[in-house]
Amino acid sequence: MALPRLGILISGTGSNMKSIVAACESGEVPAEVAIVVSNRGDAPGIQWADDHGLECLVLSHREYATREDHDRAITERLRDARVEWVCLAGYMRLLSAVFVDAFPNRILNIHPALLPSFAGLHGQQQAWEYGVKISGCTVHLVDLELDHGPIVVQRAVPVLADDDGTRLAERILVEEHIAYPEALKALLTRPWRLDGRRVLFG
Ligand code: GAR
DSSP: OOOOOOEEEEOOOHHHHHHHHHHHTTTSSOOOOEEEEEOOOOHHHHHHHHHHHEEEOOGGGSSSSSSHHHHHHHHHHHTTTTTTEEEEESSSSSSOOHHHHHSSOOOEEESSSTTTTOTTHHHHHHHHHHTTTEEEEEEEOSSSTTTTOOOEEEEEEETTTTHHHHHHHHHHHHHHHHHHHHHHHHHSSEEEEETTTEEEEE
């Protein structure tokens, strides 16, 4: 049987992309990475993906008049690549309805905090500055609000006495690389449904 086809969207380093690619290649996640898309040509992750032999595409948001135009161009290319699931992996753009409606409940995002706390940029630094004793990461389905949709997986990371935002971010990233494959595997291999905001696995 054909494996579900993933599209991964990045804007930067792409370490979460690499963890997804590795999990697909090892068979831990029963899926195939069909295409990697970056909105930035200088994203180190897109060079890695190209070197790795993955289909790659750079579509800069600067070349489109509106967010919707940019999102439409990306969704068309994802459709061309027969993508069924979209993984946002450090993709630093809010998605418009054009994008979200093209893949209903089939877009995932990872955020470096325990949502709904510390959404937005620099979630790790926000958590450290706030003084929480436990932070972590969240993999969630994407809706129209920033870092907001139904939660699939969370992993906790204790904040240590001698942490700063950078050290905490490094330890959260280790857990992100476990959480994203874990969430994908669960959604692709187990029956699940939504009950309001709650993702229920059967
Ligand atoms: C990750 O920490 C991810 O959780 C965060 O960007 C980083 C990307 O790293 N995403 C967000 O903050 C989304 N709100 P990566 O490019 O090495 O995967």
